[in-house]
Amino acid sequence: MKNRLWLALRxxxxxxxxxxxxxxxxxxxxxxKQRVIYANTAALGAGVDIxxxxxxxxxxxxxxxxxxxxxxxxxxxxxxxxxxxTFTPYxxxxxSNIVPDSGLLLEISRCLKLFGGLKNLCGKIATAMADIxxxxxxxxxxxxxxxxxxxxxxxxxDENPADFIARLNHVxxxxxxxxRDEDEVExxxxxxFNTLGDISRQIETQSxxxxxxxxxxxxxxxxxxLFGIEQNFQQTALFEKPVQTYQPKEFFFDTMQFDYPITQVxxxxxxxxxxxxxLGAFLRKRKLACQKVEWRLFDIxxxxxxxxxxxxxxxxxxKLFYDLTLIQLESQQLPFAVDAIELTCQHLQKWQEQNQSLxxxxxxxxxRGGNDLALLEGKLKARLGEQAIFKVSYKDSHIPEQTxxxxxxxxxxxxxxxQIHQHALRPTWLFENPLPAQYRQQTLSWRGTLQLLTxxxxxxxxxxxxxxxxxxxxxxxxxxxxxxxxKDLVEGxxxxxxxxxx
Amino acid sequence: MNPDKPxxxxxxxxxxxxxxxDIWRGQSxxxxxxxxxxxxxAELNECLLHKGWPLASLVEICQPAALNGTNMVSQGEWLLxxxxxxxxxxxxxxxxxxxxxxxxxxxxxxxxxxxxxxVVAAEKKADFLASFTELARADICTALMAxxxxxxxxxxxxxxxxxxxxxxxxxxxxxRPLSVRQQSSPATLRLRAQLHLRSLEIQVFKQKGSLNSAxxxxxxxxxxxxxxIAAHANLGQEQSPPSTHSTNNVxxxxxxxxxxx
Numbered sequence: 001m002k003n004r005l006w007l008a009l010r011x012x013x014x015x016x017x018x019x020x021x022x023x024x025x026x027x028x029x030x031x032x033k034q035r036v037i038y039a040n041t042a043a044l045g046a047g048v049d050i051x052x053x054x055x056x057x058x059x060x061x062x063x064x065x066x067x068x069x070x071x072x073x074x075x076x077x078x079x080x081x082x083x084x085x086t087f088t089p090y091x092x093x094x095x096s097n098i099v100p101d102s103g104l105l106l107e108i109s110r111c112l113k114l115f116g117g118l119k120n121l122c123g124k125i126a127t128a129m130a131d132i133x134x135x136x137x138x139x140x141x142x143x144x145x146x147x148x149x150x151x152x153x154x155x156x157x158d159e160n161p162a163d164f165i166a167r168l169n170h171v172x173x174x175x176x177x178x179x180r181d182e183d184e185v186e187x188x189x190x191x192x193f194n195t196l197g198d199i200s201r202q203i204e205t206q207s208x209x210x211x212x213x214x215x216x217x218x219x220x221x222x223x224x225x226l227f228g229i230e231q232n233f234q235q236t237a238l239f240e241k242p243v244q245t246y247q248p249k250e251f252f253f254d255t256m257q258f259d260y261p262i263t264q265v266x267x268x269x270x271x272x273x274x275x276x277x278x279l280g281a282f283l284r285k286r287k288l289a290c291q292k293v294e295w296r297l298f299d300i301x302x303x304x305x306x307x308x309x310x311x312x313x314x315x316x317x318x319k320l321f322y323d324l325t326l327i328q329l330e331s332q333q334l335p336f337a338v339d340a341i342e343l344t345c346q347h348l349q350k351w352q353e354q355n356q357s358l359x360x361x362x363x364x365x366x367x368r369g370g371n372d373l374a375l376l377e378g379k380l381k382a383r384l385g386e387q388a389i390f391k392v393s394y395k396d397s398h399i400p401e402q403t404x405x406x407x408x409x410x411x412x413x414x415x416x417x418x419q420i421h422q423h424a425l426r427p428t429w430l431f432e433n434p435l436p437a438q439y440r441q442q443t444l445s446w447r448g449t450l451q452l453l454t455x456x457x458x459x460x461x462x463x464x465x466x467x468x469x470x471x472x473x474x475x476x477x478x479x480x481x482x483x484x485x486x487k488d489l490v491e492g493x494x495x496x497x498x499x500x501x502x
Numbered sequence: 503m504n505p506d507k508p509x510x511x512x513x514x515x516x517x518x519x520x521x522x523x524d525i526w527r528g529q530s531x532x533x534x535x536x537x538x539x540x541x542x543x544a545e546l547n548e549c550l551l552h553k554g555w556p557l558a559s560l561v562e563i564c565q566p567a568a569l570n571g572t573n574m575v576s577q578g579e580w581l582l583x584x585x586x587x588x589x590x591x592x593x594x595x596x597x598x599x600x601x602x603x604x605x606x607x608x609x610x611x612x613x614x615x616x617x618x619x620x621v622v623a624a625e626k627k628a629d630f631l632a633s634f635t636e637l638a639r640a641d642i643c644t645a646l647m648a649x650x651x652x653x654x655x656x657x658x659x660x661x662x663x664x665x666x667x668x669x670x671x672x673x674x675x676x677x678r679p680l681s682v683r684q685q686s687s688p689a690t691l692r693l694r695a696q697l698h699l700r701s702l703e704i705q706v707f708k709q710k711g712s713l714n715s716a717x718x719x720x721x722x723x724x725x726x727x728x729x730x731i732a733a734h735a736n737l738g739q740e741q742s743p744p745s746t747h748s749t750n751n752v753x754x755x756x757x758x759x760x761x762x763x
Contacts (some may be wrong), residue, residue, distance in 0.1 A: 027505070372642040373594070379636055388623045392616060394606040404606040406621075413606075413616045421607055425727055428580045428612060430605035441584055454727055474728065479566065480697030481727050498605055500728065501580045 004228075004243075005109040006145035007122070008094075008137035009084075009129060011077075012101050016040070017132065018072035027063035029054075037068060037100045073102070080104060082248055083128055087111060087121065090243045096144065096178055103134075103149070105142055107243050114335075119157035139164040143226045147171050147196075165227060169197030179222065184215065199223060202264065252282050252290075252345040261300065261337030265329045268338065272325055275343045276318035287350040289314035293321050294344045299336040309382075313374040313410075316351045320375050327382040377409050398461030399468055400497065404430060425474060426458060427484040427498030434495035437485055446496045450475040450485065460485075474500065539673055542585020549706050550691070555586055555673050558572045558689035560664040566680045566696060577695045578702045579647070579677065581722070584612045586673065588643075593644030593672065596620045596637050599630055601649055627653045631662060638666035638674055645673045656684060662689040683707070700729060 003395045015030040015038040022028050027043035029036045036057050039048045046061035057063055077093045081104060084091045090107035108121060109202045115121040122136070137149025140161040148167055173188050191214075193199055203211060208229065212220035223229070224243070254275050262268055276293075283289060291314045295307040318346055380389050390406040393413035397403050403421075407413060437446040444450045455473030469489040476482055484498035521688035541546065547553045555561060565577040587595055595618060597604060606616060622637070624630045630651045637643045655663075655678075667674040676689070681693065692708035700719075705719035 013678075069573065192690060201688070356655070370641065376636070376640045376642060380633055383632060384624055384629055390621050391619060392604050392606045392609070392621065394610060394616070400605075400607075409620055415610055415616050417607060417610045419681075422611070424607075426608035427605055428608040429602035431602075432603050453729070476699060476728070480699055498608070499602065500608075501578050 003109050004107060004140055005112075005118075006109050006137075006139055006142050007104070007106045008103060008135075008142075008145035008149040009080075009125070010101050010103040010135040010137065010146065010149040011132055012135060013038075013040075013133050014073055014076070014102055015068055015100055017076045019066045022064065027061040029057050029061075029063045029065045030068050031065050032068045032100075039063070068100075077102065077104065078249075080129075081246060084125065085246050085248055086270035087115065087125060087128075089245050091246045103146075105145065107142075117157060118159075119155065122155050123159075139168070141226055141228045143222070144168055144228070146178075147175055150175060152243070161228065165200065168227065169195060169200055171196045173198075180219065184219065187215070188253050196226075196432060200227060201433070203227075203229070228460075250286065250288065250348055250350070252279050253343070254278050255340060255342045257340045258338065261339050263334060265326075265334060268329065268334075268341070269326070271341060273318075273322055275341070276322050276325075279321070279343065279345060280316070280318035281451050283316040283348070283351070286317075286348075286349045288348040290317040290345045290348050291315070292345070292347065293325075294346070295325065296342040296344070297336075297338045298340040298342070300339045303336055305335045311374060311378040314349055314351070315374075320378055323375075324378055324382045327379060331383070373409060398459060400426075400459065400472075401430065401432065401434075425454065425484075425500075427482075428501045429499040431497055434486075434497040437494040437496050439494050444475065444485070446477070446483065446485070448477040448479055448481075450477055450483065451486075453482070456487075472497075537671075539586050540589060541582075542589070543582075543722055545722070546704060549704075549708060549718050549720060551711050556690050557673055558668055558671050559674070559677045560660070560667045560688070561673070562687055562689035562692045563675060564680045564692065564694045565677060566682050577697045578613050578722075578724075579695075580609070580614075581724070582695060582704070583675070584614060586709070588613050590618075590644050590673075592662075593617075593642050594618050594620050595645040595647070596622055596643050598622045598633055598637060598645075598648035599624050599651055625651055627651045627655070627659075628730060631655075631659055635666035636661050638663070638670045638672075641671070643670070643672055647675050648677065650676060650678045657686060657688070661688045664690075678760050688695055697724075700724060 008495070016028065019028075019030075021045065022040075024040075025042055026040075027041045027046055027048070029043050029048060029171065030038040031054055034054045036043075036048060036050055036052045036054065039050065039057070039061075043061045043063045046063075048057045048061050048063065054065060058065065074093075077095075081091055081093060084104060084106060087234065088106050088108050088111045090110075092105055093102070094105050095102045105111070106125075108118075112118055112121060115124060118138075122138075126134070126136075135149045135152060136147045136155060137147065137151065138153075138155055138159060139145040139148050141164075144164055148164070148171070151167060151171070153167060173185060173193055176188075177185050188199075193202075199211065203223070208220055211223060237426075256271050256275060258271070272295075279290075279293065292308060292310050297305040297307070307325070307328055309321055311320055311324060315321065377389055389409055391409060391411065391413050393405050393407050393411075394415060394417060395403055395405045396418065437444055437450065439445075444452070453474045453476055456471035456472050457473075458469070460467075460469045467490065470486040471489060472484060472486045474482055475485045482500035483496050484500065485494060485496050487494050533626060536552060537557040538550070538552035539557055540554045550556070563579075563582075595614070597619070600621060600623075604619070604621060609616060609619070619686060622633055624633045630648070634646070634648055637646050660676075662672075663676065667718065680694065680696075683692075689706075689708070690710045691706070694703075694705040696703045696705075701721035703719055703721050
C-alpha cells in the first residue's frame with residue numbers, strides 16, 4: 001500500500017458536457033427533479049444555491065436551465081477513461097452519490113518511469129483533459145486523492161505519504177458526506193471532530209481501536225483506508241484491496257480492399273464469408289456474441305453504401321449472418337462497383353452458453369430447437385419484414401376478435417381456454433375486419449345463400465367504450481362452406497366473421 | 503450427324519433413366535415415398551399408399567374457391583389435417599400465406615398446439631417460393647401448410663417446391679384452387695376437397711405408384727354441430743331464415759349469454 005500513488009481527476013463541470021457552450025456571464029443551471037444540482041459561476045454569483053428550487057433560481061439569476069442527462073455524462077466519462085487508458089491500465093470512474101461531482105481515479109505509481117516522472121505525467125494528463133475544467137488531487141490512497149482534489153494543491157513531483165497525511169489533516173469532516181451517511185458525520189461533529197486531523201490525532205494517542213469502539217468497524221476501516229494506516233497483520237499485502245484494471249470496450253472491425261471493382265453480388269460471396277469467419281473466430285476466442293453486424297461498401301470515389309444485419313438471438317458463429325447478408329444483397333442491386341468492404345460489430349455481449357440438460361436418449365433436437373428457429377426466423381424476416389412471422393395466442397376478452405393476438409415467434413403463448421369458451425363453437429379462420437352479409441327478402445346471403453344451422457350465441461360487452469351486442473350463428477352456404485355470422489343488435493346488420501374449417 | 507448413330511458419350515439408356523428415383527412408373531411402387539403419417543381418417547388411409555399422408559413429398563389439395571374473386575380457399579382443412587397434426591410431437595407447424603387469420607380459440611378446440619404453430623405471411627409469388635423452399639428444407643418445420651398466392655404457380659415453380667420437399671422430412675401441403683386441377687403438377691399426391699351439406703368429400707386424382715385411384719372418392723363425416731337438422735331446415739324454408747326464434751328450438755349449443763359486470 002506504501003507504494004501506491006493515486007491521482008484523482010474531479011470534474012466539477014461534468015453536468016454541463018451534455019449542453020451547448022454559453023458565454024461566461026450567462027447564468028446556467030442544471031436541474032434534477034426540479035432542483036438545481038449545478039450552477040455555473042455567473043449563477044452562483046447571482047445568489048443561486050445548489051439544491052434550490054428551480055423557480056427561485058430563475059427569479060434570482062434569469063438563468064438558462066437544463067435537465068440533467070446522466071447517460072451522456074456516463075458516456076463522456078467512459079470516453080475519458082478510454083483516453084486515459086493510454087497512461088495507466090488502473091483507471092476507473094468514480095460517480096459521487098451526493099455531490100454531482102464525478103470523475104476518474106488513476107493509480108499511477110507504476111507508470112511514473114515510463115512517462116518521465118510525476119510532473120511530466122501530470123502535465124500530459126492535463127493536456128488530455130484540456131477540454132473540461134478539472135480539479136487534481138494526489139495522495140497515497142484512493143479516498144485521500146479524491147478529498148485532496150478539493151484542496152487544489154499544486155503538484156510538485158516530490159510528494160511523499162507524510163505530505164499527503166499533513167494535507168488530509170486539514171480537510172473538514174463535512175467532506176466525508178460523500179462516503180458516509182449524514183448521521184455519522186453529524187455524530188462526528190457533535191463529538192468534537194472538526195477536521196480529519198482531529199481523528200488522526202485521536203488515533204495517534206489512543207490507537208484505531210478507540211475509533212472502532214465508538215463509531216463502528218466499518219468507519220474504522222474507512223479511516224484506515226483513507227490514511228493508508230498499516231495494520232498489524234502478518235502479511236499486509238494479502239489484505240490490500242486489489243486495484244481494478246480497466247477493460248477497454250471490445251469491438252470488431254475488418255476491412256478488405258479488392259484488386260478490381262466488383263459489380264456482381266456473386267463475386268462478393270467469398271470475401272463476405274472470409275470476413276465473417278474472422279468475426280466468428282474473434283467472438284469464439286473472447287467468449288462473446290453479437291446480434292448485429294454492419295457492412296459498408298465503398299467505391300473508388302469513397303461513396304459508401306450501408307447494410308445492417310440483425311438477428312433475434314445473439315450469435316457467436318458466422319453462418320446466420322452470412323445467410324442474412326446474402327438475402328439482403330439478393331433483394332437489392334449493388335449501387336456501384338465495389339472497391340472496398342468494411343465489417344463492423346460494435347455491441348458485443350457475453351456469450352451465454354445455452355443450458356443443456358443431460359440427455360442419455362440421444363435425442364438432441366429439443367435443445368437445438370431454439371437456435372434453429374432463430375435461424376429460420378432471421379432468414380424469413382430478412383426477406384419478408386418484421387411483421388411477417390408470428391404466432392397466435394388466446395387473450396381473455398368478451399369480444400371474439402380481441403381473443404386472438406399475434407405474438408413474436410419466441411414469446412410463449414396462452415392456450416388456456418376458459419371453461420365458458422371450451423364448448424362454444426369457434427371458427428378456425430377469422431376475418432380481422434368482419435365482412436358485411438346481405439339480408440334481402442328474408443334471405444341471408446354472402447357470395448351465395450346462407451342457411452342458419454345453430455345459434456344464437458349472444459355476446460355482449462365492451463359497454464365502457466363502444467357497446468357491442470351480437471347474436472352469433474353457424475351458417476352453411478349453398479356450396480357447403482360453414483361460416484360464422486352475426487347480427488349486430490345495435491345496428492341491425494349482418495356480418496360474416498369467420499370460417500369453420502375443422 | 504447421323505440420327506441413327508447418336509454420340510455414344512451422350513447415350514442414356516432407358517435402364518439408366520429408370521434408375522432415377524423421381525420418374526413415375528405407373529403402378530410401380532418402388533420409387534414412391536415410403537414414409538407416411540397416419541391421416542387419422544380410416545377411410546382416407548385405405549385410399550393412400552402406405553396408409554397415410556406421404557412424408558417428404560409435395561401433397562396438393564385442390565379446393566373450390568370459397569370466396570369469389572379472391573384466392574381464399576377453405577374447405578375443411580383443419581377437419582382433414584388436425585388428426586395428423588396432433589400426432590406431431592415436435593417441430594413447428596407453419597402456415598404460409600394463410601387465407602385469413604388463424605383464430606386461436608378455434609384452433610385450441612381443434613387440439614392444435616399454438617406454441618408450435620407459426621404463421622408466415624408471404625403474398626408475393628417470389629417471396630412465397632423462397633419461403634416455401636426455405637421452410638421445407640428446415641428441420642424444425644415438421645408440417646407446412648401453404649396456400650398458393652394469387653398468381654398461379656407454374657410447373658417449374660411447383661417442381662422447385664417438390665424438390666425442396668424431398669430434401670425435408672415433414673408433411674408438406676399446398677392448397678390450390680380447383681381450377682388448376684387440369685394442369686399437370688409434379689406433386690406426389692393430388693386431392694380434391696369439397697364440402698357438402700353433410701360431408702367432406704375427398705377425391706384422390708393422382709397418386710404416384712397407383713393408377714386406379716382416379717375415381718375413388720370418400721366422404722368424411724362432419725362434426726355434429728355443423729349438420730343441419732331436417733326439421734330445422736324445413737323451418738328455415740317456411741319462416742324467415744335468420745330468425746332467432748326458429749333456430750332457438752333446435753340449437754345444439756347452449757345459449758351463452760354473458761354480460762360484462
